[in-house]
Amino acid sequence: MTQLERQQWDVVVVGAGGAGLRAAIAAREQGARTAVICKSLFGKAHTVMAEGGIAASMGNVNSGDNWQVHFRDTMRGGKFLNQWRMAELHAQEAPDRVWELETWGALFDRTADGKISQRNFGGHEYPRLAHVGDRTGLELIRTLQQKIVSLQQQDKEEYGDYEARLKVFQECTVTRVLKDHGSDNAGSAADADGERVSGAFCYERESGRFFVLEAPSVVLATGGIGKSFKVTSNSWEYTGDGHALALLAGAPLRNMEFVQFHPTGMVWPPSVKGILVTESVRGDGGVLRNSEGKRFMFDYIPEVFKEKYAQTEEEGDRWYEDPDHNRRPPELLPRDEVARAINSEVKAGRGSPHGGVFLDVSTRMPAEVIRRRLPSMYHQFKELADVDITAEAMEVGPTCHYVMGGISVDSDTAAATGVPGLFAAGEVAGGMHGSNRLGGNSLSDLLVFGRRAGLHAAEYAAGLTARPIVDDDRIAAAAAEALRPFSADTAADGAAPENPYTLHQELQQTMNDLVGIIRREGEMARALKKLGELRARARRAGVEGHRQFNPGWHLSLDLRNMLLVSECVARAALERTESRGGHTREDFPAMERTWRPVNLLCRLANPSADPQETDPVRAQIALERVVTDPIRHDLLALFEKEELVKYLAEEELYE
Numbered sequence: 147m148t149q150l151e152r153q154q155w156d157v158v159v160v161g162a163g164g165a166g167l168r169a170a171i172a173a174r175e176q177g178a179r180t181a182v183i184c185k186s187l188f189g190k191a192h193t194v195m196a197e198g199g200i201a202a203s204m205g206n207v208n209s210g211d212n213w214q215v216h217f218r219d220t221m222r223g224g225k226f227l228n229q230w231r232m233a234e235l236h237a238q239e240a241p242d243r244v245w246e247l248e249t250w251g252a253l254f255d256r257t258a259d260g261k262i263s264q265r266n267f268g269g270h271e272y273p274r275l276a277h278v279g280d281r282t283g284l285e286l287i288r289t290l291q292q293k294i295v296s297l298q299q300q301d302k303e304e305y306g307d308y309e310a311r312l313k314v315f316q317e318c319t320v321t322r323v324l325k326d327h328g329s330d331n332a333g334s335a336a337d338a339d340g341e342r343v344s345g346a347f348c349y350e351r352e353s354g355r356f357f358v359l360e361a362p363s364v365v366l367a368t369g370g371i372g373k374s375f376k377v378t379s380n381s382w383e384y385t386g387d388g389h390a391l392a393l394l395a396g397a398p399l400r401n402m403e404f405v406q407f408h409p410t411g412m413v414w415p416p417s418v419k420g421i422l423v424t425e426s427v428r429g430d431g432g433v434l435r436n437s438e439g440k441r442f443m444f445d446y447i448p449e450v451f452k453e454k455y456a457q458t459e460e461e462g463d464r465w466y467e468d469p470d471h472n473r474r475p476p477e478l479l480p481r482d483e484v485a486r487a488i489n490s491e492v493k494a495g496r497g498s499p500h501g502g503v504f505l506d507v508s509t510r511m512p513a514e515v516i517r518r519r520l521p522s523m524y525h526q527f528k529e530l531a532d533v534d535i536t537a538e539a540m541e542v543g544p545t546c547h548y549v550m551g552g553i554s555v556d557s558d559t560a561a562a563t564g565v566p567g568l569f570a571a572g573e574v575a576g577g578m579h580g581s582n583r584l585g586g587n588s589l590s591d592l593l594v595f596g597r598r599a600g601l602h603a604a605e606y607a608a609g610l611t612a613r614p615i616v617d618d619d620r621i622a623a624a625a626a627e628a629l630r631p632f633s634a635d636t637a638a639d640g641a642a643p644e645n646p647y648t649l650h651q652e653l654q655q656t657m658n659d660l661v662g663i664i665r666r667e668g669e670m671a672r673a674l675k676k677l678g679e680l681r682a683r684a685r686r687a688g689v690e691g692h693r694q695f696n697p698g699w700h701l702s703l704d705l706r707n708m709l710l711v712s713e714c715v716a717r718a719a720l721e722r723t724e725s726r727g728g729h730t731r732e733d734f735p736a737m738e739r740t741w742r743p744v745n746l747l748c749r750l751a752n753p754s755a756d757p758q759e760t761d762p763v764r765a766q767i768a769l770e771r772v773v774t775d776p777i778r779h780d781l782l783a784l785f786e787k788e789e790l791v792k793y794l795a796e797e798e799l800y801e
């Protein structure tokens with residue numbers, strides 16, 4: 147093999163969305179030489195698509211808000227499965243992260259008296275989402291990019307080189323996290339910890355050129371997994387790469403059964419099915435109706451939320467004007483509840499012509515207010531569906547949106563479990579949102595834990611007495627793995643190579659139909675069998691041509707990741723015999739208190755085996771049950787005992 151380019155950095159951040167950029171800023175500000183690498187153009191990450199806002203208890207619109215209320219809402223939304231320390235840190239630090247964005251140049255919408263405006267969202271007790279119209283993610287990314295450029299300008303002055311301490315590698319993909327063999331150069335306790343991270347194996351998407359970024363710390367900030375499902379709001383980048391990279395490096399994934407189906411995606415025309423209709427539409431007064439014109443959400447308020455939501459339309463409507471003396475309408479229940487309700491209405495034959503329900507904001511606000519508060523939604527429907535949302539209802543239905551499951555991390559440091567030098571933040575990390583994420587809590591999560599990941603990654607790298615050695619054999623193995631799709635037609639059985647696009651379509655259909663919003667044991671077992679077959683066929687995924695400009699090759703490599711992650715989702719979903727948050731079992735419809743403290747961890751069944759060579763019939767993922775740490779007493783004291791009784795297991799209550 148020809149010699150690869152190898153560059154040395156202190157911290158490599160994989161992903162340039164909100165989490166990755168915030169991590170990179172933190173690491174660079176600590177003095178670490180930091181590289182950021184991303185699949186798309188700099189600034190085009192998925193975060194840019196975020197619409198509704200960022201949740202932080204600044205109390206600008208209702209002074210009753212504070213971090214304790216935000217913490218409570220987050221735990222309730224996650225049905226108490228959240229890694230509670232993460233939920234605590236997130237609620238405490240989110241306001242500072244929003245203020246910090248303003249000091250870096252962001253400009254949020256204002257209240258009449260000039261404060262940062264905050265809007266209502268499902269599951270949040272008070273108006274809490276700071277926003278910029280319905281284009282909040284764009285402002286967030288623009289601001290973080292600007293901050294990165296300003297740090298690079300400082301470096302130019304100091305070192306004569308913009309990229310001396312912070313460099314972005316755009317349109318490049320990481321296919322492996324590299325590790326050294328541990329003890330050979332151990333100099334401190336951290337060095338002696340076993341197999342440590344030593345860098346990342348990467349390729350340029352345009353040229354296909356391989357290169358290695360050597361670094362003792364790698365932060366995974368690669369976002370979600372939605373492209374494994376057919377109907378999704380997610381962009382092309384969401385192929386579960388970071389989840390798979392962590393698994394392959396030896397870090398477990400936590401609670402992968404929890405996948406959020408956002409209640410409101412577009413359903414028509416077919417080419418745009420799944421594109422998100424922001425929750426702000428409901429937050430700003432939009433109502434859901436079935437084909438009979440009924441506001442059906444009043445029929446779907448679950449027992450645990452009965453006291454907190456309006457029981458009549460009149461009360462729900464009054465809440466928009468007088469939230470202190472009325473309860474909120476059930477359109478603002480957490481997303482899992484609304485998605486299930488829509489699913490039930492459609493199944494009962496009360497859906498809209500194209501298989502959704504109606505979401506109407508036209509009868510609730512004047513046209514010019516709709517155009518001002520929801521500009522993207524107005525244009526999206528006008529241009530993609532020829533629907534004028536200021537005059538008529540939208541048709542909407544559930545769409546795969548977010549994965550709550552993710553890399554198992556330490557709450558304070560974002561360090562991945564069991565792999566020294568590996569960190570994770572943002573959607574790729576698990577734990578923060580429990581079984582269901584509240585809207586707006588992702589953007590704040592990215593900033594709070596992106597910053598923490600960057601800080602601790604830099605600290606870890608600085609604390610080592612010797613750099614980990616990048617192993618030549620591992621580089622060669624990573625290169626061989628990446629090149630395999632070009633030699634697929636020489637397979638031993640002589641069969642024609644598999645088309646990666648066909649495999650991807652079959653995977654998406656399988657996950658949509660068999661491990662989707664409502665799950666059943668038999669269907670998930672079928673899904674696992676199908677995933678095994680797809681894995682066997684993916685070994686022979688072949689591409690023609692060269693490494694230059696070859697999207698089929700990129701997809702062949704992404705398939706490894708999507709198949710691994712999909713198996714985690716299906717296995718964990720089959721194992722959890724209850725319904726909770728983003729995991730609904732038709733055969734086990736109740737939420738069980740005994741399951742509350744149980745986390746399901748996924749690991750590679752045979753870590754030393756090449757995942758593309760493992761036996762397709764046998765599982766490649768092993769499941770482990772791990773009980774959560776008991777919730778700290780002062781945090782439990784924030785809830786009424788009557789509420790805790792609905793969630794906590796008997797022995798937890800007793801303690």
Ligand code: FAD
Pocket residue numbers: 160161162163164165166183184185186190191192193194195196197198199200201282283318319320321367368369370379380381383387388422547548571572573574585586587588589590592
């Ligand atoms: P991303 O922003 O997706 O960034 C991932 C990065 O990783 C990208 O740069 C990608 O190129 C890179 N990457 C991936 N794999 C690799 C690889 N193998 N090698 C190199 N680079 C790689 N949340 C809210 O809180 N509020 C909202 O209003 C909101 N609105 C949303 C609207 C839409 C339409 C969608 C889809 C989501 C919304 N969310 C919202 C969720 C939120 O946007 C995401 O959860 C969040 O942006 C994820 O950020 P991230 O930094 O973790 O990942």
